[in-house]
Amino acid sequence: MPISSELLEILACPMCKGDVEYRDGESFLLCEKCNIRYYAEKCSLEKCRRCGGELRKVTGEVLLCRECDRWYPIIDDIPHMLPDELREDLC
Ligand SMILES: [Zn+2]
Numbered sequence: 001m002p003i004s005s006e007l008l009e010i011l012a013c014p015m016c017k018g019d020v021e022y023r024d025g026e027s028f029l030l031c032e033k034c035n036i037r038y039y040a041e042k043c044s045l046e047k048c049r050r051c052g053g054e055l056r057k058v059t060g061e062v063l064l065c066r067e068c069d070r071w072y073p074i075i076d077d078i079p080h081m082l083p084d085e086l087r088e089d090l091c
């Protein structure tokens with residue numbers, strides 16, 4: 001279920017306050033143990049950076065910042081918009 005255009009209108013990048021763009025069908029690398037999903041377009045990892053475990057390819061939704069090129073996953077219809085210092089999924 002894509003997020004509503006009303007919500008998209010309100011959401012802004014937590015780092016630069018820029019507008020974000022919604023995309024579906026994007027590839028992620030998921031570590032089920034750590035519950036971390038890396039965005040395949042930005043991170044070409046073989047193993048999880050935290051635990052060294054296997055990563056599974058999954059498809060999901062993402063919000064992309066038009067200003068600073070950061071990305072934020074949407075997990076179970078909830079946009080996860082954390083600043084860089086609270087994230088473990090960056091490469
Ligand atoms: Zn892991």
Ligand SMILES: [Zn+2]
Nearest residue numbers: 013016065068
């Ligand atoms: Zn931004």
